[in-house]
Amino acid sequence: METALKIEHLNKYFGKRQILHDICMEVYAGEVFGFLGPNGAGKTTTIKIVVGLLRLDEGDVQIHGHSVTKNYEDAMACVGGIVENPELYKYMTGRENLRQYARMRKGVDEARIDEVVKLVGLSNRIDDKVSKYSLGMRQRLGVAQALLHHPKLLILDEPTNGLDPAGIKELRDILKNLAHKENIAVLVSSHLMSEMEMMCDRVGVIVGGKMLDVRTTAEMISAAQDTSIRYTVKVSDPARAAELLTQLPENAKQTEGDELVLRIETDKADEIISGIIETLVSNRIRVMTCIPEQTKRLEDVFIAMTQENGGAQIG
Template identity: 50%
Template sequence: MQEAVLQLRNVSKTIGKRTIVDGLSFDVPAGEVFGFLGPNGAGKTTTIRMIVGLISMTKGEVFVKGVSVRKQFEQAMTHIGAIVENPEMYKFLSGYQNLIHFARRHSGVTKERIDEVIKLVGLQNRIHEKVKRYSLGMRQRLGVAQALLHRPSVLILDEPTNGLDPAGIRELRDYLRKLTQEEGISVIVSSHLLSEMELMCDRVAIIQGGKLIDVRSLQEEGTGESAQLKVTIDVNNPQLALRVLSESFQDLKISISGAQLELMTDKSRIPDIARRLVLADLDVYGISASQKSLEDRFLEMTGGEMVV
């Protein structure tokens, strides 16, 4: 893993007697799309607000490229671009005029850089139209362009897919991947949408009740011979098949669903499972295997609390 551009160390937030965020620690390396996943109210937005300095930390520390957010706030913020909740734009101005306005807040943002970010987010053909004519997806892209003007090392997006249609979500997903590849920046995305996080992110930090449950790689899991797969077996006598496999593979959890068997195992054991069923004179009509979804893993780790 590359050197971390963002580090959280025991970050906590307490208001009164309520602990909203409780001792979060994780690292985000350069060039990664990092997901921050959890139910509504889990503490995701509170954590983001602490990272960007909108609210104070009760304890702990955040470092951006080694710079302390607590002790060197202004210097740390030069490395961060963020959209917390919805991007705010002047709707009576064009997209280009909005970028000119925001560029004045940072030193060293040239016209060439403005043109560069416009191209990066794919708004060349609409940038001189007034923002009030933009779709929500286009406003999101303009917000990303604004956040990238000063060449940050970290881009933070809080629930960026809210209100977007499927086409807009896919567009955003493609642009975020392009950013990590072409700009080399890290993108942190918070969401409660499991399916989108699975498609968008390299890794996810799962947070529940303000605590970090786990950090999982989505690229490495589910690949190779040892990957855990959900296996469904269509067989003529499920009860007999269950007895045969339970005797042969005592470590497997096997259940019957209708006329099918369901179990979790790795890819390397599937041929042996099929062989045992055939040797027991059972008719096997089909075997299908699928990678355990992020939803399955989330439910396992959080004890069954579904993301809403």
């Protein structure tokens, strides 16, 4: 896989206070990488270093093979981004904003402007004044602006802030399309776990200025799953049902009102729960419902990692 962004042993200090501690990670072409962390964890500080808005103190950042400390101009030519909110001229149209930005970049012509406008789905409103745009439309115009010069890496810091559910979905679809179809590396920072779970191919979690883990979204969730599943079974006679289930140890079954609560080993759960229901029905115990607990989500994993590592604030 082609490495679009490589961060090696990055440290940052504000005075005597260390803000970032030995950050290491890579982002590849063709993926959406979620940079996750609570407020104050160091996400924006890291991103500002990557895009050249802050100086790093130790370590190195390479964008498409170019070091930001040794070859700054070539590195910055490969990156486009929005840190916090896109800066736009509201009295201009969307197209005029893009033309203004294009003047600062070589090789950006009207055909490229039309191309990025189509990519972000603004073709029917690009000639309206930005003052008439919704927040979601401004975010899309900001993405278009960041894409004008064909960057290898697109960085968005909290891009869904203030967007309604429809706007969030629109932006999510745009970013996934850019990564998977245009082969651009997309780095998105956020603390909205449900959105990142749907959007990202891989995620990295930063807490207290330290990188805790980098994995695919599925791997991170799977690693945190319990080895057993809790089933809630609503039956006509819970006490008798518990007595009949001799194949389960006593600590794996308990009654709660008209419900039987069972704990089943995950690797054989379907087979075991099927046998349990068959046993109950054959002994004239009516089974009304059998509901497994929800598997853990990225949000559950994130909260657990945050709590285990001292909470949100850097120190």
